[in-house]
Amino acid sequence: MSKKQKAIIYIILSAFFFALMNCCVRLSGDLPTIQKSFFRNFIAMVVAGFILFKKGIGLDYRKKDIPVLLIRSAMGTLGILGNFYAVDHLNLSDASMLNKLSPFFVIVFSMIFLKEKPKFIQAIGVIVAFVGSLFIIKPTLEFTAIFPAIAGTIGGMGAGAAYTAVRALGQRGVKGPLIVFFFSAFSCIVVLPWVVTHFEPMELWQIGCLLLAGIAATGGQFTITAAYSNAPAKEISIFDYTQIIFSAFLGFFLFEQIPDWYSIIGYVIICGASVALFIYNNKQQ
Numbered sequence: 001m002s003k004k005q006k007a008i009i010y011i012i013l014s015a016f017f018f019a020l021m022n023c024c025v026r027l028s029g030d031l032p033t034i035q036k037s038f039f040r041n042f043i044a045m046v047v048a049g050f051i052l053f054k055k056g057i058g059l060d061y062r063k064k065d066i067p068v069l070l071i072r073s074a075m076g077t078l079g080i081l082g083n084f085y086a087v088d089h090l091n092l093s094d095a096s097m098l099n100k101l102s103p104f105f106v107i108v109f110s111m112i113f114l115k116e117k118p119k120f121i122q123a124i125g126v127i128v129a130f131v132g133s134l135f136i137i138k139p140t141l142e143f144t145a146i147f148p149a150i151a152g153t154i155g156g157m158g159a160g161a162a163y164t165a166v167r168a169l170g171q172r173g174v175k176g177p178l179i180v181f182f183f184s185a186f187s188c189i190v191v192l193p194w195v196v197t198h199f200e201p202m203e204l205w206q207i208g209c210l211l212l213a214g215i216a217a218t219g220g221q222f223t224i225t226a227a228y229s230n231a232p233a234k235e236i237s238i239f240d241y242t243q244i245i246f247s248a249f250l251g252f253f254l255f256e257q258i259p260d261w262y263s264i265i266g267y268v269i270i271c272g273a274s275v276a277l278f279i280y281n282n283k284q285q
Helices: 003-027 033-054 063-089 092-099 102-113 120-137 143-171 176-198 204-230 233-255 261-283
Strands: none
Touching: 003 033, 003 063, 003 092, 003 204, 003 233, 033 063, 033 176, 033 204, 063 092, 063 143, 063 176, 092 120, 092 143, 092 233, 092 261, 102 120, 102 143, 102 261, 120 143, 120 261, 143 176, 143 204, 176 204, 204 233, 233 261
16 A cells, blocks of 8 residues: 555545544533643554654654644644634534634645645645635624634644644654643643633543543544654545534434534535645646
């Protein structure tokens, strides 16, 4: 099996795991978003730490990789907080679709920070995708009404920056468990003061949901890290959109959620832009 084929399998698995994570987060009920994110990342940290020490790798970080790891972790934390808030307040498929704006944010970040001038079709793709997101966000003068969608969009932005950093770390030879452990530990440390001062007691079933969310997130974290370490984003990113299908099924069967026509139009526009960019990028090889 080629590296690209492995990467495709990994990214579809990650899409399922992240859809399942979002479902479990929603099932855990009315708990603070930051508290939910802490448990999700704590479990991922424990699992990654266990793997590191079982394989005898330890916390073998190179000094030159720390800045990129910090960027990946900060943006990943922002991405999770935005995504979890959206998951709690929007349809699962809407929240997932906004999170899938991440590849378009990668193009924007590359232009701003790496001085990489986008191709004309890439620039058009970004514009079209953000137009599509407006059908999901449904802009209104009532900020509180659109805040969950804005949070979801910010989550997609954070994810885009984080995945770019993951790819850079993979090219440097940084092992997946090291990336996952660093990010998970960073995120836990950042939100811990808030969790300690604002902790809300949980019932046993809520703890169970968050444990399942953490396990699913860990699976998603490892598989997406493996995916982007085995192949460039331009070759496999389109398969990440299978998460929308998984989320739509889970949302319908567990929460009786049905996206409205505006959201469906937004899905079609964003997925269409993604497919166009995917075809274009692979023709450039």
